[in-house]
Amino acid sequence: MPKRRYLMCRPTHFAVTYRINPWMDPTAPYDTALAVAQWTELKRVYAELGHTIEEIDPIPGLPDMVFAANGATVIDGKALAVQFRDAERADEGPAYADWLRHTGFDVTEAKAVNEGEGDILLAGDVILAGTGFRTSHASHAEVQELFGRPVITLQLVDPRFYHLDTALAVLAHGDDGKPVNVAYLPEAFSPGSQAVLRRLFPDAVIATVEDAEVLGLNAVGDGETVVLPVQAVALAEALREAGYKTVGVDVSELRLAGGGPKCCTLELRS
Numbered sequence: 001m002p003k004r005r006y007l008m009c010r011p012t013h014f015a016v017t018y019r020i021n022p023w024m025d026p027t028a029p030y031d032t033a034l035a036v037a038q039w040t041e042l043k044r045v046y047a048e049l050g051h052t053i054e055e056i057d058p059i060p061g062l063p064d065m066v067f068a069a070n071g072a073t074v075i076d077g078k079a080l081a082v083q084f085r086d087a088e089r090a091d092e093g094p095a096y097a098d099w100l101r102h103t104g105f106d107v108t109e110a111k112a113v114n115e116g117e118g119d120i121l122l123a124g125d126v127i128l129a130g131t132g133f134r135t136s137h138a139s140h141a142e143v144q145e146l147f148g149r150p151v152i153t154l155q156l157v158d159p160r161f162y163h164l165d166t167a168l169a170v171l172a173h174g175d176d177g178k179p180v181n182v183a184y185l186p187e188a189f190s191p192g193s194q195a196v197l198r199r200l201f202p203d204a205v206i207a208t209v210e211d212a213e214v215l216g217l218n219a220v221g222d223g224e225t226v227v228l229p230v231q232a233v234a235l236a237e238a239l240r241e242a243g244y245k246t247v248g249v250d251v252s253e254l255r256l257a258g259g260g261p262k263c264c265t266l267e268l269r270s
């Protein structure tokens, strides 16, 4: 099973000081030290699974920078830089693009709003691309042109599940000994997109709204093991029934900003 290479950003400056999704309440307390501890455990789990972790330096004043999935989309050594919808996160884009450039990736600037692997998920030979809240539909054509893979547009309809990676998880990638498969919450998608997902993934693991409400679908699969929030009990059971191992991690503090394990993880594909 191929090991994965992930980019992560320590939540040293994690905070909830603005509200750009329904999970964020800037008046509620948060605990940065606990966020760091939970994140450190997530990193340890990946290392134990045999994956390689790279780290980008966190920047003061960018409290959401921990969500590395939003830093870019990286496939075949090529990176599409991000362009955030919200001004609060705008400065994260160049920071990730610089890191990727210095690390040897071929970085292309984005013309339209796209929030990286938050909405753009490689699933075998195709790229699943969310739109409706953050990533613009226009960016899907840029993604297809750059990576030369078919892009499947998926329409998100529930503001709680504002990024594709909060509504759908790629479990196996096709290069890891299992057929490409996903888990998702049907209600998070428009009727047409639900039909597309049924056609593409007849064997998908269907999540419940309770699973999705603890960001259970914000999960990282490597074909063998799925790392997901420990609170997503029913989803973990369904994944095990479908033949995956599961590791539950508690990143409840990061959920206060609307993020989970996958949000903290940008896959670097050379």
Ligand code: ARG
Binding pocket: 020, 021, 024, 064, 067, 069, 070, 089, 117, 118, 119, 163, 165, 166, 257, 258, 259, 260, 262, 263, 264
């Ligand atoms: N507070 C961040 C935002 O709303 C959370 C990002 C979560 N990342 C993700 N890949 N879903 O942009």
